[in-house]
Amino acid sequence: MTREIFLLQLGTGGVGRALVAQVQAQRALLAERYGFTLHYLALVDRGGAVHTGQALDDQTIQTALVVKESRQPLAALAGGRALDDWRTLLPTSACIIIDVTAAAGMETGLAEAVAAGHRVVLANKRPLTGTLTDFTRLTARSATRYEATVGAGLPVIATLQTLLDSGDTLSRIEASMSGTLGYLCSALEDGQSLSAAVGTARSRGWTEPDPRDDLSGADVTRKALILARTSGLNWELSAVPSEPWFPSELADITVDAFMERTPEMDRHYQELVAQARANNRRLRYVATVTPEGASVGLRELPPEHPLAALRGTDNLFSFTTGRYSEQPLVVRGPGAGVEVTAAGVFGDIVATARELTGDR
Amino acid sequence: MTREIFLLQLGTGGVGRALVAQVQAQRALLAERYGFTLHYLALVDRGGAVHTGQALDDQTIQTALVVKESRQPLAALAGGRALDDWRTLLPTSACIIIDVTAAAGMETGLAEAVAAGHRVVLANKRPLTGTLTDFTRLTARSATRYEATVGAGLPVIATLQTLLDSGDTLSRIEASMSGTLGYLCSALEDGQSLSAAVGTARSRGWTEPDPRDDLSGADVTRKALILARTSGLNWELSAVPSEPWFPSELADITVDAFMERTPEMDRHYQELVAQARANNRRLRYVATVTPEGASVGLRELPPEHPLAALRGTDNLFSFTTGRYSEQPLVVRGPGAGVEVTAAGVFGDIVATARELTGDR
Numbered sequence: 017m018t019r020e021i022f023l024l025q026l027g028t029g030g031v032g033r034a035l036v037a038q039v040q041a042q043r044a045l046l047a048e049r050y051g052f053t054l055h056y057l058a059l060v061d062r063g064g065a066v067h068t069g070q071a072l073d074d075q076t077i078q079t080a081l082v083v084k085e086s087r088q089p090l091a092a093l094a095g096g097r098a099l100d101d102w103r104t105l106l107p108t109s110a111c112i113i114i115d116v117t118a119a120a121g122m123e124t125g126l127a128e129a130v131a132a133g134h135r136v137v138l139a140n141k142r143p144l145t146g147t148l149t150d151f152t153r154l155t156a157r158s159a160t161r162y163e164a165t166v167g168a169g170l171p172v173i174a175t176l177q178t179l180l181d182s183g184d185t186l187s188r189i190e191a192s193m194s195g196t197l198g199y200l201c202s203a204l205e206d207g208q209s210l211s212a213a214v215g216t217a218r219s220r221g222w223t224e225p226d227p228r229d230d231l232s233g234a235d236v237t238r239k240a241l242i243l244a245r246t247s248g249l250n251w252e253l254s255a256v257p258s259e260p261w262f263p264s265e266l267a268d269i270t271v272d273a274f275m276e277r278t279p280e281m282d283r284h285y286q287e288l289v290a291q292a293r294a295n296n297r298r299l300r301y302v303a304t305v306t307p308e309g310a311s312v313g314l315r316e317l318p319p320e321h322p323l324a325a326l327r328g329t330d331n332l333f334s335f336t337t338g339r340y341s342e343q344p345l346v347v348r349g350p351g352a353g354v355e356v357t358a359a360g361v362f363g364d365i366v367a368t369a370r371e372l373t374g375d376r
Numbered sequence: 377m378t379r380e381i382f383l384l385q386l387g388t389g390g391v392g393r394a395l396v397a398q399v400q401a402q403r404a405l406l407a408e409r410y411g412f413t414l415h416y417l418a419l420v421d422r423g424g425a426v427h428t429g430q431a432l433d434d435q436t437i438q439t440a441l442v443v444k445e446s447r448q449p450l451a452a453l454a455g456g457r458a459l460d461d462w463r464t465l466l467p468t469s470a471c472i473i474i475d476v477t478a479a480a481g482m483e484t485g486l487a488e489a490v491a492a493g494h495r496v497v498l499a500n501k502r503p504l505t506g507t508l509t510d511f512t513r514l515t516a517r518s519a520t521r522y523e524a525t526v527g528a529g530l531p532v533i534a535t536l537q538t539l540l541d542s543g544d545t546l547s548r549i550e551a552s553m554s555g556t557l558g559y560l561c562s563a564l565e566d567g568q569s570l571s572a573a574v575g576t577a578r579s580r581g582w583t584e585p586d587p588r589d590d591l592s593g594a595d596v597t598r599k600a601l602i603l604a605r606t607s608g609l610n611w612e613l614s615a616v617p618s619e620p621w622f623p624s625e626l627a628d629i630t631v632d633a634f635m636e637r638t639p640e641m642d643r644h645y646q647e648l649v650a651q652a653r654a655n656n657r658r659l660r661y662v663a664t665v666t667p668e669g670a671s672v673g674l675r676e677l678p679p680e681h682p683l684a685a686l687r688g689t690d691n692l693f694s695f696t697t698g699r700y701s702e703q704p705l706v707v708r709g710p711g712a713g714v715e716v717t718a719a720g721v722f723g724d725i726v727a728t729a730r731e732l733t734g735d736r
Contacts, residue, residue, distance in 0.1 A: 038542050038543050041543050042541065042542065042543050045541075045543075046541065049517075049518055049541070050517075050518055051517060157409075157410075157411060158409055158410055158730075169539075169699070169700075169705070170705060171531045171534065171535045171538070171707070174531065174534065175531045178531070178719075178723035178726070179529075179719070181402065181405075181406065181409070181722070181723065181726050182398050182402065182718075182719040182722040182723060182726075183398050183401050183402050183405075183719075184719060325685055328703075329703075330703050339529070339713075339715050339716050339719060340529075340709055340710065340716070342710075343688075343689075343690050343709060343710050344709060345529070345530060345707075345708075345709035345710075346706075346707070346708040346709055347531070347705075347706070347707055347708075348705075348706040348707075348708070349700060349703060349704060349705035349706055350700065350702075350703050350705075353699075355699050356699050356700070358542075359538075359539070359542040359543075359544060359699060362538075362541070362542040363538035363541065363542060366538070366541050366542075367727075370518075370731050370734070371730050371731050371734025372734055374730070374731025374732055374734050
């Protein structure tokens with residue numbers, strides 16, 4: 017006999033659709049391995065929802081994915097409907113709400129759902145990087161998991177929480193957690209100009225449509241704040257200062273104008289690379305979190321530093337603690353991508369479902 | 377309101393005592409964070425048990441640790457008693473049985489406890505590396521966790537299980553999982569003779585009292601089998617051939633005689649190191665697990681291989697899968713030590729306790 021777990025998924029973009037496919041493909045194996053069966057109660061996006069009040073059948077889910085692929089809203093689907101608020105779809109017994117949107121303003125609704133006994137799994141960083149009050153409400157009684165927000169499918173949050181649960185004490189997290197910025201560092205060290213490297217990365221789809229969304233460091237800063245708050249450091253976002261790669265006069269122009277003016281930055285980065293090389297050091301975009309404070313920016317690292325060996329788009333997380341003091345605990349690998357991000361969310365769903373059904 | 381979780385701990389050696397200290401220190405934080413309270417129902421060793429039928433109080437536990445430090449059996453303690461079988465101490469409702477012994481023959485009792493609805497957490501590798509039938513019974517319904525058996529406190533088993541749960545497919549695990557043998561590889565590359573390196577490692581306490589227990593590769597082979605079985609590969613131990621560091625004629629002599637004769641091996645290892653260097657390769661003791669088969673032994677690796685960067689006693693686990701195909705997922709850090717091993721067990725206890733109480 018297996019127990020039923022209902023999922024309410026917010027967001028049906030690339031990660032959301034990959035997640036649906038993983039859930040459908042693994043349902044039988046999970047039932048056998050853990051004794052629970054995952055069912056979709058609803059799929060929700062900005063344009064509406066698919067919700068019947070019962071478990072959605074495979075055909076309905078498949079149709080919804082096709083509708084989304086063709087860039088129509090879910091409300092356009094047979095059985096789909098417009099929606100003011102996804103909270104009206106919540107069942108009375110505990111379900112798992114999955115936020116794989118990139119939307120702002122989700123935190124209030126999610127925190128209320130947590131207070132009502134539901135569980136939450138996030139790939140969306142925003143609900144965790146608003147005010148500390150919102151973070152605290154959302155993570156009350158450990159009801160929310162968010163592995164995919166920092167390292168996609170890499171075991172980062174779970175590792176940190178396990179260390180701290182057992183009484184280990186954080187000395188320092190050092191991390192390279194932007195594949196895009198990691199690629200730029202490698203390209204600069206290979207002698208490319210910054211403008212050429214940014215152009216290549218953009219044309220390969222490794223940057224956001226506006227590369228300044230990566231180059232601002234804002235995404236890394238949000239990840240650093242999530243690591244800090246997970247470590248029990250009660251900080252606001254302003255406590256994590258970051259260094260953008262571009263000067264402020266390039267912040268408010270159009271994307272095309274920005275791309276045209278990137279060569280203005282080339283000389284500065286050439287000098288930084290030459291200086292690092294002269295010091296026998298490597299240039300990396302590093303987030304550092306310690307109990308005393310955090311920083312995010314370009315750093316010169318000695319060749320024996322764990323982050324110095326990093327090449328290309330890989331992410332790396334180095335945890336130095338009371339117990340891992342001489343040699344850190346290091347996790348490394350691709351930290352972005354639709355499939356691995358969905359797998360990170362999936363891992364959190366399984367862990368949550370095991371909790372909801374574990375007293376078998 | 378918190379719920380009570382009872383622990384029955386088998387083994388009160390170094391790891392066992394460190395674990396008791398961690399449980400006692402973290403009890404209040406876990407109650408606040410997860411809503412459960414851990415209680416020791418019994419501490420058991422070969423010499424007897426401390427068991428009152430209720431939660432052991434802190435004073436009784438403290439006294440038991442002192443008794444053990446002074447190398448007396450638990451039966452010698454006030455409240456302690458001799459014991460034929462720890463299974464007579466099991467309560468009727470689900471508890472967590474922790475095996476931090478290195479004892480053989482535990483698998484039958486543990487599997488029976490699992491069948492009766494109890495959960496198991498292991499640092500002891502032996503129950504997992506007996507027959508496949510025993511492994512299957514013990515891990516039925518995912519009732520047994522065993523993170524500490526392979527990487528001590530490193531997230532290895534959980535990472536592998538999460539990948540596979542989400543439908544990722546294993547291509548290859550490559551791992552260096554003996555700190556002792558890793559140290560020997562580094563020392564050989566630094567120009568030391570094997571006999572000198574073994575002597576140093578032994579005098580620093582980095583080897584077992586009989587260094588052949590490390591040099592046989594048997595411990596690495598058991599870990600490789602656990603990784604394979606966790607990956608769903610239904611192998612017996614004989615499917616994982618290993619290469620000992622010493623010739624068979626040195627297998628059955630006394631430890632002192634063995635230590636005296638280690639210089640006989642020096643020339644062979646000098647040649648291996650020289651050959652690797654001539655090929656611009658690194659010498660590492662590597663376990664490889666693929667769906668097609670496994671091997672454990674000294675390998676020459678190109679400098680760009682993830683394991684080539686490893687120095688000293690660190691462990692490293694590299695997972696190449698369907699989704700992590702171009703760049704592997706890598707976990708690295710100290711893979712032995714009393715405190716980090718106890719922390720690995722502790723993480724499994726917390727995950728299990730969250731399951732047993734998670735439908736709050």
